[in-house]
Amino acid sequence: MKEHEKNFLFEHVPVATAVCDATGNIKQANQAFRHWFNIQQPTQEPLSFNNYIRPQDRRQFHRFLQKLLTGGEPATCTVTLIEPVSIPLRIEGRRIPPKDSDSPPFMILSLLSIEKEKRLEETLQSYRSALRHLRSILALLQTEVDSSEELLNLTLQEALSLTRSQRGCLYEYDEKHATLSIRHIACINEESEPCPSPSREALRRILETRLPYRPHKGILYVPVVLENRVQGLLILHEGSTPTPRKDNARLTLLMNSAWRILEKRRIELLKDTYYKAIQNMQQPVVITDRTGTIQEVNPAFLSMYEYSPEEVVGQNPRILNPGIEVYKNLGFSEEYYHSLFKGMWKDILDPRKGQWEGILINRKKSGTLLWAQTYITSIRDAQGNIQRFIGLPVNISSLKEGESKSRIELYRTIARLSELRDNETGNHMRRVGIYARLLARALGMTDKFCEEMELFAPMHDIGKVGISDTILLVNRPLTQEEYNEIKKHTLLGYTIVRDKEELKTAAEITLYHHERWDGRGYPYGLKGEAIPLSARITAIADVYDALRSKRPYKEEWTHEESVREIVKNSGQAFDPRLVQVFLQLAKQFDEVYTRLKD
Structure with a gap:
């Protein structure tokens, strides 16, 4: 140096x-x-x-x-x-x-x-004592016991040794009901009777001060404090010599530490129980952090969406969203799509609600779509800050499919009502539905619209159930008065289906399918694109099949004759653009009629 x-x-x-x-x-x-x-x-x-x-x-x-x-x-x-x-x-x-x-x-x-050396030596001695006590606490932390009662027994034995007491009892304090209940007893000798609980006055003092309290010689009360709240009370029967104040402090630290360990183990046990329950339940579960990043999924979730854990953990649940175009294709508006997710986030972020329930369209890894009845809940900490989101999706695709089949059967039954009142056949209704779907698909319409055209186009004459048989079944040309009565079937049909949102397309078809492109149709004389597309499509499908079909008052027309008639009325009875699409599909129309001919 x-x-x-x-x-x-x-x-x-x-x-x-x-x-x-x-x-x-x-x-x-x-x-x-x-x-x-x-x-x-x-x-x-x-x-x-x-x-x-x-x-x-x-x-x-x-x-x-x-x-x-x-x-x-x-x-x-x-x-x-x-x-x-x-x-x-x-x-x-x-x-x-x-x-x-x-x-x-x-x-x-x-x-x-x-x-100064003496003071330093005393401080050092105190540190040595604290280290010995710390070793006791560390020993508790490292103790692998089968139950909390065993841990409490070890802790109380340590407390008795520290204070040279003969008997100790640990009570648990129920803050909600302000009651004490015995938790554990430790004795040096064979005596196992619990120490008497304190008086109300003594308990009140302990709760207020949260400090050890000696009400009289031979008895020491030591409150167990966790998170600034009294959780329990240790009662010691001391020997002839009172426990020194410094040992009281160590004793308090020992008991608080042991209680904290017990609470931690209880929470860990609950977490383990919940985790195992989530992993083994049949209900799909997804847990994300507050930013929406997936933290955990259970096997039922992986099975439902056909993913592996590595493919979803760390991702955002948006990987399940097929996107706005799929929603639109299934008949939902862009406005509905945005309001759906906006409403979801509004509810789960609102501390007064904190949860949301709704139906989402999801996509599996394979690309298959499914309908998910979804429940989302926000998990908050003690300060009210969001820490996690838990999602519970339920696959209701089969239920949706069953509902759809039931509706389809109901709609077809309704459509057959008009068959019973008219000279039309069941195959006529089927063919009209197929023609309508072909036209809608060629126009690039959504899947939902195409399905509705096949379902509802056959219902175009449902209003004829309100027309007298003497008019419907006559085998001669109708008088003007009879024709005017027949025309009422559009309004009658609309009255039947108008109040159902899911029958909106059917209501358009029944009311407007006799309107003409040139404005000379009925009931309102609408012109051009003022006529709903569904009604314009149905008009071509219905007329083509009516021309091809044999009736008591007419013979069957050939495919070529029927096509020429529709082309002839392009821009008059029919939408010219639709007529051009019809010409592209004419061969398929003929095949459908031939396959399903009466």
């Missing part, structure tokens, strides 16, 4: 240190020494230890210096200082090796306050 480094260390060491000669004259003193003796530096007056050591200790001090000079080994002596600081000191010294044979010997002396 270089000289300037040695000097720096000497000057700033926190122990009062000085260099002196064989007579005790001080040659150099560090900052701590000068501060202790209030020495200003530099000083013109020679300094000596004799000026600071009381007279009766000076002889002993000089023997100490001689011992350092002759023995060469470090040594100590105890002296008492005079003013300005009259305190007993322990001086530690050693001889400094001379630079050469002609140099006088010097000693380096360090001054330590005996009182």
Whole structure:
């Protein structure tokens, strides 16, 4: 070490240190020494230890210096200082090796306050005790016991040993009902009776102060506090000597630590139970963090969506959303799509609600769509901050399919009502539905619209159930009065289906399928695109099949004749654009009629 480094260390060491000669004259003193003796530096007056050591200790001090000079080994002596600081000191010294044979010997002396050393020793002793206690707590943490009762028994045995008590009882405090219930008893001897619980006054004091309390000799109450709330109460039957206050503090720490361990184990057990329950339940479950990133899914979820854990964990549930185009294709508007998800987030983020329930369209990994009745709940911490979202999707695709089949059968039954009142056949209705679907699909309409055209186009004459048989079944040309009566079937049909949202397309068809492109149709004389597309499609499908079919008042037309008739009426009875699409599909129309001919 270089000289300037040695000097720096000497000057700033926190122990009062000085260099002196064989007579005790001080040659150099560090900052701590000068501060202790209030020495200003530099000083013109020679300094000596004799000026600071009381007279009766000076002889002993000089023997100490001689011992350092002759023995060469470090040594100590105890002296008492005079003013300005009259305190007993322990001086530690050693001889400094001379630079050469002609140099006088010097000693380096360090001054330590005996009182300060005692305080340091007491503090150190306290630290050692705390470390012993910490080892006890760590031993509790590392104890692998089968039940919380075993852990409590170990803790109470430690408490009895610490306080030299003969018996201890641990009560659990129910804050909601302000009651104590016995949790565990530990005894040194065979006695196992519980210690009596405190009086209401004593309990009130314990709850207010949360400090150990000795109501009378031989009894010590130690509250167990967790999260700033009293959770339990330890009652000890002390021996003849009361437990020292310092041991009370350690005891409190021990019990609070043990209770915290118990609470942690209880929570871990609950978590493990919930986790196993989630993993084994048949209900699909997905858990995300507050940003929506998937943290956990159960096997039922993976089975439902055909993914592996690695493919979904860390992803956003949006991987299940097929997108707005699929919703639109199934008949939902863009406005509905956006309001659906906006409403979902509004509800789950609202602390007053915190949950949402609705039907979503999801897509499996394979691309297959499914309908999911979905329940989403937000999980919040004690401060009300969202920590997790839990989603519970239920696959209702089969239910939806069953509902759809039931509706289809119902609609077909309704359509057959008009067959019973008219000369039309069942196959006529089927063919009209297929033609309508072909036209809608060729126009690029959504799947939902195409399905509805096949279902509802056959219902176009449902209103004829309200027309008299004497008019419907006549085998001669109708009079104007009879024709006017027949025309009422459009309004009658509309009246039957108008109040059902799911029958909106059917209502359009029944009301407007006799409107004409040129505005000469009925019941309202609508013109061009003012006529709903569903009705314009149905008009072509119905007329084509009517032309092809044999009736009591007409013979069957050929496919070519029927096509020419429709083309002839393009821009008059029929939408010209639809007629062009019809021409592209004419061969398929003929195949359908031939396959399903009456």
